[in-house]
Amino acid sequence: MEELMQYIRPELLAVAVVLYLVGMGMKKADVVKDKWIPIVLGGVGVIICGIYIFATCTCDGIQGIAMAVFTAITQGILTAGLSIYANQIWKQTRKEE
Numbered sequence: 001m002e003e004l005m006q007y008i009r010p011e012l013l014a015v016a017v018v019l020y021l022v023g024m025g026m027k028k029a030d031v032v033k034d035k036w037i038p039i040v041l042g043g044v045g046v047i048i049c050g051i052y053i054f055a056t057c058t059c060d061g062i063q064g065i066a067m068a069v070f071t072a073i074t075q076g077i078l079t080a081g082l083s084i085y086a087n088q089i090w091k092q093t094r095k096e097e
Helices: 010-029 034-056 061-094
Strands: none
Touching: 010 034, 010 061, 034 061
């Protein structure tokens, strides 16, 4: 877990919490089948991170824009992965064997 935290920007950790809550809401509301929830969370994570990255970057030229897009995609996927990982840890610790 600590290794994963090195790759996620500290200001985007809140996105992982939001995605966790969105995933829990989708599961309870049966809006999306369980197998699609991680993919939806990944897409939502990329969008939220993209909004933040583009709002805070100067994006000078094509290289700056490409870097912002790359950062948004990787941060979105990592935050979605963190939220799914946290959900699995929660489930596994509550499981009785």
